[in-house]
Amino acid sequence: CSEYVSWDYEEGVPSDDCGDTFSIDVTFTATDDCGNSASTTATFSTEDTTDPYWINPPQVEVVFDDCGENLVENPTAGDLCGEVLVTYVDAPGFSGACPEGENIIRTYTAIDECGNYITGQTIIKVLDTTDPYLLTPADNSTVECDGSGNEAEYQAWLANYGGFTAADNCSEVTYSYEASAFEEDCSEFTGTYNVVFTAEDECGNTVSSVAKFTIEDTTDPVSVDAMDMTVECGPDNAQAYYDWLMNYGGASASDACSEVMWGEPNEGDFLAACGFTGSHTVTFTAYDECGNDASTSATFTIVDTTDPVVTDAMDMTVECGENVEGDYAAWLSSNGGATASDDCSEYVSWDYEEGVPSDDCGDTFSIDVTFTATDDCGNSASTTATFST
Numbered sequence: 001c002s003e004y005v006s007w008d009y010e011e012g013v014p015s016d017d018c019g020d021t022f023s024i025d026v027t028f029t030a031t032d033d034c035g036n037s038a039s040t041t042a043t044f045s046t047e048d049t050t051d052p053y054w055i056n057p058p059q060v061e062v063v064f065d066d067c068g069e070n071l072v073e074n075p076t077a078g079d080l081c082g083e084v085l086v087t088y089v090d091a092p093g094f095s096g097a098c099p100e101g102e103n104i105i106r107t108y109t110a111i112d113e114c115g116n117y118i119t120g121q122t123i124i125k126v127l128d129t130t131d132p133y134l135l136t137p138a139d140n141s142t143v144e145c146d147g148s149g150n151e152a153e154y155q156a157w158l159a160n161y162g163g164f165t166a167a168d169n170c171s172e173v174t175y176s177y178e179a180s181a182f183e184e185d186c187s188e189f190t191g192t193y194n195v196v197f198t199a200e201d202e203c204g205n206t207v208s209s210v211a212k213f214t215i216e217d218t219t220d221p222v223s224v225d226a227m228d229m230t231v232e233c234g235p236d237n238a239q240a241y242y243d244w245l246m247n248y249g250g251a252s253a254s255d256a257c258s259e260v261m262w263g264e265p266n267e268g269d270f271l272a273a274c275g276f277t278g279s280h281t282v283t284f285t286a287y288d289e290c291g292n293d294a295s296t297s298a299t300f301t302i303v304d305t306t307d308p309v310v311t312d313a314m315d316m317t318v319e320c321g322e323n324v325e326g327d328y329a330a331w332l333s334s335n336g337g338a339t340a341s342d343d344c345s346e347y348v349s350w351d352y353e354e355g356v357p358s359d360d361c362g363d364t365f366s367i368d369v370t371f372t373a374t375d376d377c378g379n380s381a382s383t384t385a386t387f388s389t
Contacts, residue, residue, distance in 0.1 A: 002033035018114035019082025021046045048081040048114040058108045058120035063127060075120060077110030086110045093123060098203030102126050128170045128203040138162030138197045138211035145189050145217040147256035154193065154213055162211040166199035173199040186290035187258035190217045217257040217290040226251035226284050226298035233277050233304040233344035241300055245282065249298040253286035260286050263293075275345040275376035277302045304344040304377040313338035313371050313385035320364050320389045328387055332369065336385040340373030348373045364389045 012025035023045035031037040093103035111117035180194040226249030266283040313336030355368035366388040374380040
């Protein structure tokens with residue numbers, strides 16, 4: 001009844017399937033020229049059966065240093081019909097010795113929203129080629145010489161690695177040291193050890209710190225004081241003084257860390273006293289091999305306590321007369337013929353003391369006179385003789 005039939009359609013609400021897929025029901029309606037119509041319904045659907053594709057595929061092998069703490073790899077994938085999620089699962093691989101360390105087999109999966117997926121695999125080699133890091137550097141140590149090598153202090157310092165500490169991101173560290181030969185300083189017991197302390201991780205990477213262990217000697221020698229010496233003035237004084245000097249006045253010295261040497265005595269000025277007597281104050285100084293010193297002073301004194309040597313005065317008798325007074329005066333001035341000498345005085349002075357004259361017959365008399373010789377130091381000797389008329 002109609003020459004033409006017209007068509008129309010009505011879309012339903014599309015379903016939201018996985019990814020970008022969907023389905024939609026569409027009703028198609030045919031209408032004739034007289035307005036009569038008939039309909040039929042069908043569904044239009046899309047599906048996703050295509051796997052995603054790698055944009056940046058996993059590498060066959062990657063290497064990470066620093067023991068794998070910062071492992072980063074970012075393979076990416078795409079899909080024609082939606083988003084793609086990339087995940088991975090790690091499984092232990094073969095274990096290698098340092099520096100390769102442990103290896104990981106990482107399996108990546110790229111899955112789209114419709115469950116289509118692809119996989120890829122990477123072998124990750126974890127290396128450790130990074131040195132341990134320093135926490136505390138080793139400290140130098142200086143000790144006073146004990147004369148026996150300070151072995152206990154040195155070994156304690158070594159055992160503590162000079163205070164050196166280190167750590168590593170990947171493993172424990174072990175410590176070791178290497179010491180140079182002892183470099184002597186001023187004596188066989190003083191000097192320095194140069195020591196390299198090393199921390200090593202399990203893969204052989206190391207960090208080191210250098211320090212010195214020094215033995216010094218700043219202690220003065222131990223001395224026994226010199227002793228004063230007093231001698232009687234005489235011809236052997238010079239030799240006695242020389243012998244006393246050469247014996248350092250009886251002083252002695254010792255040192256724990258080296259030999260001791262005596263310097264030249266420091267002789268003070270000769271302080272003259274009476275006659276040829278006087279004194280020297282001398283400073284004796286002992287030095288060790290490191291320049292430390294100890295001094296002691298003593299005095300060498302020459303005294304004169306010895307009386308002069310006097311020959312006896314001689315009695316004299318003269319005839320009574322006019323010359324008696326002159327004869328007596330001459331006898332007195334000659335010290336009655338007595339003489340005196342002294343080893344320690346340049347001059348000897350004389351004096352005399354008259355006794356009480358006797359009253360003999362007429363104008364005659366006799367008198368005892370004591371003649372005294374005194375040296376420069378006040379020592380004296382006397383002799384007595386009689387003048388008679």
